[in-house]
Amino acid sequence: VTESRFDVVVVGAGAIGLAGALAFSRAGFSTCLVGPAPERRDGRTAALLESSLSFLRGLGVRSALDAASQPLRTLRLVDDTDSIFRPPPVEFRADEIGLDAFGRNIENASLIELLAAALRADGRADWRAELAAGLSGEDFSTVRLADAPPLSGHLVIAADGRKSCLRDQAGLEAHETRYPQVALTTILRHEREHGDVSTEFHTGSGPFTLVPLPGRRSSLVWVNRPPIAERLVALPDADLARTIEERSHRILGRIEIDGPRGVVPLSTLRVSTLHRGRLALGGEAAHAVPPIGAQGLNLGFADLEVLLDLSRTARANGGDIGSPALLSRYQQARQRDVQVRTIAIDGLNRALLSGLLPLDMARGFGLGLLARVGPLRRAVMRAGLGATRFSGRGSAAGSRSASAG
Numbered sequence: 001v002t003e004s005r006f007d008v009v010v011v012g013a014g015a016i017g018l019a020g021a022l023a024f025s026r027a028g029f030s031t032c033l034v035g036p037a038p039e040r041r042d043g044r045t046a047a048l049l050e051s052s053l054s055f056l057r058g059l060g061v062r063s064a065l066d067a068a069s070q071p072l073r074t075l076r077l078v079d080d081t082d083s084i085f086r087p088p089p090v091e092f093r094a095d096e097i098g099l100d101a102f103g104r105n106i107e108n109a110s111l112i113e114l115l116a117a118a119l120r121a122d123g124r125a126d127w128r129a130e131l132a133a134g135l136s137g138e139d140f141s142t143v144r145l146a147d148a149p150p151l152s153g154h155l156v157i158a159a160d161g162r163k164s165c166l167r168d169q170a171g172l173e174a175h176e177t178r179y180p181q182v183a184l185t186t187i188l189r190h191e192r193e194h195g196d197v198s199t200e201f202h203t204g205s206g207p208f209t210l211v212p213l214p215g216r217r218s219s220l221v222w223v224n225r226p227p228i229a230e231r232l233v234a235l236p237d238a239d240l241a242r243t244i245e246e247r248s249h250r251i252l253g254r255i256e257i258d259g260p261r262g263v264v265p266l267s268t269l270r271v272s273t274l275h276r277g278r279l280a281l282g283g284e285a286a287h288a289v290p291p292i293g294a295q296g297l298n299l300g301f302a303d304l305e306v307l308l309d310l311s312r313t314a315r316a317n318g319g320d321i322g323s324p325a326l327l328s329r330y331q332q333a334r335q336r337d338v339q340v341r342t343i344a345i346d347g348l349n350r351a352l353l354s355g356l357l358p359l360d361m362a363r364g365f366g367l368g369l370l371a372r373v374g375p376l377r378r379a380v381m382r383a384g385l386g387a388t389r390f391s392g393r394g395s396a397a398g399s400r401s402a403s404a405g
């Protein structure tokens with residue numbers, strides 16, 4: 001059987017795989033994407049931060065992206081626990097640090113649709129809409145398909161999600177920490193304007209977050225204990241809407257359910273090595289975090305940016321885009337950012353769940369200080385947005401993080 005050869009083979013047609021295939025093919029690398037277009041809608045949205053937005057705009061999807069997403073200008077944190085140290089709500093406003101917005105919120109399904117449309121319209125990448133059957137070759141450079149000749153790449157990107165079979169086949173170990181929580185996700189239509197404000201109520205079972213979408217619509221991420229989430233997800237629309245109205249203290253007025261529902265288990269997934277042979281992990285195949293602090297997909301776009309940057313530099317210098325040296329630079333560039341953010345999100349989630357008095361006090365005290373002390377609040381916003389980023393040319397810049405879903 002003759003195999004087809006490409007510079008880059010990307011496996012998985014989620015947001016990361018689609019964006020990866022588009023980015024590499026637009027940069028002139030012969031590229032093949034392997035994976036069926038996802039069809040399941042689960043009401044999940046992604047708050048994309050400025051660094052991700054500028055990466056995506058660079059892929060020629062600016063107007064589609066702007067039309068389908070809503071700016072996030074204010075992030076409000078409300079302590080809704082029954083703690084005796086309950087601080088006042090804290091508001092982070094983007095204009096306090098000279099920004100127009102922290103980022104934009106978009107339905108995952110809309111993002112996937114617009115990236116798939118852009119990839120088809122661009123036409124440079126080959127897209128095999130089927131599942132990869134596995135990997136072969138000593139250097140993991142060959143992707144096997146069930147009924148077609150294999151595909152080989154100088155670089156193979158596993159963007160096949162948190163249960164990545166490519167990662168397992170290359171023997172890259174993943175450690176998953178499961179939380180006793182699930183996220184209920186859906187889309188809401190509401191009576192009042194959201195005013196581009198995302199509100200995160202911190203409750204004893206996890207955050208309850210409303211994130212603005214275009215029109216009088218918002219997405220809901222309600223983190224809860226599994227039995228409660230199962231009860232909620234089984235409610236008829238009208239009853240679920242009333243429950244959400246009450247939980248949100250009616251800040252958006254009357255609410256209707258306006259989209260599909262999803263229930264997603266929460267966990268953190270870490271891998272110690274992001275590459276083996278010619279295989280590099282990206283997106284949730286490489287790291288997964290609970291939906292607190294809007295990090296997941298943003299981390300994945302940063303993975304792609306670094307890989308693309310390193311590959312372009314290698315090509316300009318006549319080098320090999322899947323060499324061990326290049327991929328170990330990828331690992332170095334991404335490891336710290338991913339680790340810092342995973343630890344921060346894990347810590348925040350545990351502090352909320354613990355119910356332990358010292359942690360509760362520390363959280364109440366911290367939020368209270370943030371509410372009152374402007375310079376501290378601004379410093380926290382900048383720290384959240386200003387993670388060190390890496391570029392193949394050795395510069396560090398960019399922005400990542402902030403809150404919201």
Ligand SMILES: Cc1cc2nc3c(=O)[nH]c(=O)nc-3n(C[C@H](O)[C@H](O)[C@H](O)COP(=O)(O)OP(=O)(O)OC[C@H]3O[C@@H](n4cnc5c(N)ncnc54)[C@H](O)[C@@H]3O)c2cc1C
Pocket residue numbers: 011012013014015016017034035036037038044045046047048108130131132133159160161162164165183185221264282283284285290291294295296297298299300404405
């Ligand atoms: C409730 C919730 C809210 C979230 N909110 C945010 C947020 O506000 N901001 C943010 O940045 N992130 C957020 N995230 C995280 C974000 O949704 C994920 O990081 C993102 O969807 C991961 O994208 P991915 O492309 O890496 O993986 P996936 O979306 O899982 O895509 C992987 C794809 O690979 C395919 N695949 C699997 N196996 C194979 C195979 N063998 N061959 C071919 N294809 C294969 C799958 O079918 C799938 O289409 C949230 C997550 C949750 C659960």
